[in-house]
Amino acid sequence: MSAAVVKTVARRFLNSETPEVLAIKGAWGVGKTFAWNQLLLQNKNNCKLPSYCYVSLFGISSIAELRTAIFAKTTAVSSLGEHWDSRTTNKKWVDFGLESIKGWSHQLSKFKDVPYLKNLSIGLEALAPHLIRKTIICLDDFERLNTERIKPEEILGLISELKYEKECKVVLIFNEVELHSKETYQRYREKVIDIELLYAPTAEEACELALPEDLPHRETIKKHAVSLKIKNIRILRKIAELAKLLHEAIGSLHIGVMEQASNNCLYNPVT
CATH class of the missing domain: 1.10.8 (Helicase, Ruva Protein; domain 3)
Incomplete structure (x- = not known):
């Protein structure tokens, strides 16, 4: 599939707020991630979801670690590609925080009746799943996942949860030829993946x-x-x-x- 076709489909994906999962396959070195990043920057003003996160699955060892990484690396779409000095950073965090605080406060309200909550320190791992919502999430290097520590089924299950429960749009980027879990991916592809693209530029x-x-x-x-x-x-x-x-x-x-x-x-x- 040519780069032009991939860009057209990916652009439509970004310009819609419908929760979806987009898989971008391609050989190593053809520029899958590079092209995705460029497309994201070119269309950031038209993105329907306000937040973005990029996480490489290389080195991730648990779902809890992945959830925390997604939360920690989430930023405002409007700030992508900008040079951040201290003043810009403060402003973006304030703007992003005001956008998110209503949703976060709603999620955190479920903890209000937990006994002794005021005296407890709730770990970020516990809170992260409840703070991720309506975000464009790019999960890269699926083929480099350490399958001895985290099962591919867990990743695909999390992707499904992010789509259906958290109203997120998820992009999964990988080299299918080098995928260690081809059978698992094929088994769950129809259930999890909405759009699958082969990035093979001329x-x-x-x-x-x-x-x-x-x-x-x-x-x-x-x-x-x-x-x-x-x-x-x-x-x-x-x-x-x-x-x-x-x-x-x-x-x-x-x-x-x-x-x-x-x-x-x-x-x-x-x-």
């Missing part, structure tokens, strides 16, 4: 995504990268960084020298 789409607009000799590099069918975003970004370094070193020489050096980046982008 070489031209990969170049458009990875090569900065101001990259010296961008069109030359893009032309050769497309002819070589380079689709790996990480490799293309390494090529772009090398091209910048070359331009700083020999950009004042004849244009043919620079173009030849730029072409060499495509054949040896790591060194």
Whole structure:
């Protein structure tokens, strides 16, 4: 599926407040997460839910830890992509807190009759499940989940809970080929996943995504990268960084020298 189709579907997903689960599959290096982050920034003003959270499942060892990470990393959609200094941070936390406090106070009210509550310190792990609501949640690296410590069924069950009980929109990003729990995913896919997309950009789409607009000799590099069918975003970004370094070193020489050096980046982008 081309990047253009994926972007169209993902844009519709962001611009709706209906609780849904979107799965984005694709090989390592094609830029699934990079493309998602760009799309999110481009559409943040049209997002229907006010909060966003990104969590990598790599290293997560329990559902309690995941719930806490989701709560701790949640931020206002409106603040995504902004540079945060101390003044901005304070303002965003106040704005975000005012938006959330009504919902949180409603959730916390259920604890008011617990005996001796005033003398107890309720752990964040206990509170986190009740404070997550109406949030766009991105769970990345599903294939890197430590299945010896946390079962894939638990992750999929939490995703279902976030959708149906917490009115969240969940994005699950992973490489299906490297998934250790393919059978589990296939078994629960119909129940949990609403939309499944295969992110497989063309070489031209990969170049458009990875090569900065101001990259010296961008069109030359893009032309050769497309002819070589380079689709790996990480490799293309390494090529772009090398091209910048070359331009700083020999950009004042004849244009043919620079173009030849730029072409060499495509054949040896790591060194």
